[in-house]
Amino acid sequence: MSKRSMGLRSQTRKKFRKSPRDRGKRPVTRTLQKFEEGESVNIVIDPSFQKGQPHHRFHGFTGVIVGMQGVSYFVEVKVGGMRKKLVIRPEHLRKAKA
Secondary structure, eight states: OOOOOOOTTTTOTTTTOOOGGGOSSOOHHHHHOOOOTTOEEEEOOOTTOOTTOOOGGGTTOEEEEEEEETTEEEEEEEETTEEEEEEEOGGGEEEOOO
16 A cells, blocks of 8 residues: 655645636736735635645735745745745735725
8 A cells, every 4th residue: 555645735625626707717917916015915825826836724824925036925924823934926815805
């Protein structure tokens, strides 16, 4: 018997599922969106973009933009008592409401 694969996208079948309305072509505006430092963002992973995806444990978290690296953003997220800095492309970020 072989050992089960435990890659980055393991156990994400339900979490990354898209609704039938959201399938198809990806909107270009999501790639072109800009964020400012100090802005609050929600991490919503888009499974059709593999590049710049954070680990699936951060899906649904809210963080703060602290900088840039190329086209990606540094997002600081509080997990437990620690602050983690993630590098995420804009396709996986949405502006947080209030």
